[in-house]
Amino acid sequence: MKDMWTAIPARGRVILLVLLAALLVAPAALDRYFMSVLILIFYFAFVGQAWNIMMGYAGQLSLGHALYAGLGGYVAALLWFYFGIGPWIGVFAGVAVAAAFGAVIGWLGFRFGIEGVYFALLTIAFAEFTRIAFDNMSFTGGPGGLFLLYEEQRTHEWWNLRGGPLLFYYLGLALAAGGALLTAWLARSRLGYQWLAVREDQEAALSLGVGAFRAKMIAVLISASMTAIGGVFLAFYYNSLFPAQAFDIGRSIEIILAPVIGGLGTIFGPIVGAFILTPLGEALIALTAKFGVDLPGTKAVFYGLTLMIIITLRPDGVWPWLKRLLGLEPKS
Amino acid sequence: MSALLKVDGISKRFRGLLAVDRLSFEVPQGGIFAVIGPNGAGKTTLFNMIAGVFAPDGGAITFAGERIDGLKPDKICQRGIGRTYQIVRPFPALSVEDNVIVGALLHRHHVSDARAHAQDVLRRLDLYDKRAQRASSLTLPDRKRLEVARALATDPKLLLLDEVMAGLRPTEMDRIVSILQELNRETGLTILLIEHVMRAVMALAGQILVLHHGASIAQGSPQQVVRDPAVIHSYLGAEDVA
Numbered sequence: 177m178k179d180m181w182t183a184i185p186a187r188g189r190v191i192l193l194v195l196l197a198a199l200l201v202a203p204a205a206l207d208r209y210f211m212s213v214l215i216l217i218f219y220f221a222f223v224g225q226a227w228n229i230m231m232g233y234a235g236q237l238s239l240g241h242a243l244y245a246g247l248g249g250y251v252a253a254l255l256w257f258y259f260g261i262g263p264w265i266g267v268f269a270g271v272a273v274a275a276a277f278g279a280v281i282g283w284l285g286f287r288f289g290i291e292g293v294y295f296a297l298l299t300i301a302f303a304e305f306t307r308i309a310f311d312n313m314s315f316t317g318g319p320g321g322l323f324l325l326y327e328e329q330r331t332h333e334w335w336n337l338r339g340g341p342l343l344f345y346y347l348g349l350a351l352a353a354g355g356a357l358l359t360a361w362l363a364r365s366r367l368g369y370q371w372l373a374v375r376e377d378q379e380a381a382l383s384l385g386v387g388a389f390r391a392k393m394i395a396v397l398i399s400a401s402m403t404a405i406g407g408v409f410l411a412f413y414y415n416s417l418f419p420a421q422a423f424d425i426g427r428s429i430e431i432i433l434a435p436v437i438g439g440l441g442t443i444f445g446p447i448v449g450a451f452i453l454t455p456l457g458e459a460l461i462a463l464t465a466k467f468g469v470d471l472p473g474t475k476a477v478f479y480g481l482t483l484m485i486i487i488t489l490r491p492d493g494v495w496p497w498l499k500r501l502l503g504l505e506p507k508s
Numbered sequence: 509m510s511a512l513l514k515v516d517g518i519s520k521r522f523r524g525l526l527a528v529d530r531l532s533f534e535v536p537q538g539g540i541f542a543v544i545g546p547n548g549a550g551k552t553t554l555f556n557m558i559a560g561v562f563a564p565d566g567g568a569i570t571f572a573g574e575r576i577d578g579l580k581p582d583k584i585c586q587r588g589i590g591r592t593y594q595i596v597r598p599f600p601a602l603s604v605e606d607n608v609i610v611g612a613l614l615h616r617h618h619v620s621d622a623r624a625h626a627q628d629v630l631r632r633l634d635l636y637d638k639r640a641q642r643a644s645s646l647t648l649p650d651r652k653r654l655e656v657a658r659a660l661a662t663d664p665k666l667l668l669l670d671e672v673m674a675g676l677r678p679t680e681m682d683r684i685v686s687i688l689q690e691l692n693r694e695t696g697l698t699i700l701l702i703e704h705v706m707r708a709v710m711a712l713a714g715q716i717l718v719l720h721h722g723a724s725i726a727q728g729s730p731q732q733v734v735r736d737p738a739v740i741h742s743y744l745g746a747e748d749v750a
Contacts, residue, residue, distance in 0.1 A: 365619065366613050366617055369606065369610050370610070372599065372601075372602055373602075376601060376602060377597050377599055379581075379597065380597040380599065381610065382580070382582045383559060383582075383590075383593075384658060385586045385611075385614040385662055386610065
């Protein structure tokens with residue numbers, strides 16, 4: 177653990193500590209709106225990190241991560257809704273269900289050599305099946321959705337995630353930071369090296385004795401579990417769940433954008449990506465409103481164009497470039 | 509000397525083509541054994557069967573007294589057989605050192621131990637000064653040595669080298685030959701190599717097997733083999749190699 181810290185150049189440590197301190201005290205100065213933007217940033221940094229473990233490190237493309245977030249959210253919300261079981265317990269159930277789905281998808285894909293885009297199709301298919309199933313189950317509220325009551329008298333129950341923005345702000349910050357720490361620790365472990373080897377050349381990895389199947393399964397399980405935790409967070413933050421949103425491919429794409437824009441296979445990539453994308457989306461909403469453009473899809477077009485420009489200019493992601501810019505490249 | 513690797517009557521057929529035909533030979537413990545033969549003779553197929561890429565259709569492969577035919581490549585490596593690829597396959601985005609660490613982690617659980625071992629191996633292969641470079645930035649001779657370093661880092665008892673000299677200039681070749689001789693002499697590493705370059709084979713091998721159309725046509729010491737009429741006829745032609 178300690179060498180993770182010493183591996184960061186001194187200037188980087190200072191920047192990191194200043195940013196972290198700023199984020200810790202920021203709620204004192206921020207209004208509700210900016211708090212809500214930061215909460216979303218933390219969420220996307222966290223689930224982006226989860227996806228990054230699978231794609232950026234282990235090299236397995238999932239385009240169905242909404243499945244894990246949706247399952248985590250639904251399971252914890254249902255336990256709360258029907259039995260009054262709090263999310264601190266519900267999250268374990270949500271993680272278990274999501275991990276079970278991840279295990280099935282991983283086993284099918286890796287056991288039968290379904291790779292690359294075909295594996296991605298498999299992940300989409302599972303998310304779609306699940307969406308259709310949830311649309312047709314009455315106890316989940318069906319297509320009409322599941323709503324958690326917001327009760328004013330219970331807002332002090334932080335342990336049940338029944339609090340206001342401040343609670344979700346600090347919880348989100350803890351998740352984003354914890355996710356980054358976990359990834360950094362994994363990346364420096366034996367497993368992390370095995371992931372990289374499998375990502376770079378699976379056949380060569382096998383001939384060096386790397387148990388590729390096992391390494392990939394662990395990546396899926398960790399990634400699905402983390403994403404499910406993110407899903408619980410989001411479900412209790414918004415207090416509502418709809419199958420058409422929770423399991424939508426659009427939700428899966430949202431999850432992958434931050435690591436892709438920020439830099440795949442890097443610790444800070446998903447964080448930097450989330451800090452770019454969420455404010456960008458918010459700014460576009462504000463701008464289109466200001467100029468009175470209410471044509472549907474205007475925001476999406478400009479959002480897409482901006483992403484294309486970023487990817488064209490920084491194909492490896494923004495973070496590797498930013499890292500050089502800040503003089504944080506380790507001396508070789 | 510007892511046999512470390514025993515190949516006993518193995519065959520492999522690809523559709524109509526019999527790539528390897530009831531081939532048998534033994535690689536003695538601590539020896540350097542070369543398999544030569546023209547293109548398409550079945551050399552790489554033979555290697556792939558030993559390394560577990562595919563199972564033989566018939567026959568047995570025994571390594572250190574245990575049957576290994578049909579095992580998967582990762583299990584074969586875990587038993588103590590390291591291999592290189594004819595067309596090198598470094599992990600391009602990783603540093604030279606990290607490439608070797610992946611191999612070193614097979615029998616080491618801590619990255620710091622693996623790094624120390626990887627650096628020892630890199631010194632032996634003359635790659636220590638290039639350890640921080642990305643593998644994709646290396647020249648071909650360096651990549652060839654990285655391929656050997658990575659396999660060596662798994663602490664194999666037997667090293668399979670698939671045309672590790674191909675595409676190298678004579679000086680580079682001599683460098684690898686002397687590194688391999690040193691490894692064999694100092695660590696007792698057993699080496700099985702496929703090679704086209706007769707100069708390297710003659711310098712290295714204690715025994716040579718000549719493969720033609722998937723079958724052995726001659727086997728013995730380098731001096732015996734190059735004088736064998738069947739070998740001269742089918743493979744070496746009239747050229748004087750001695």
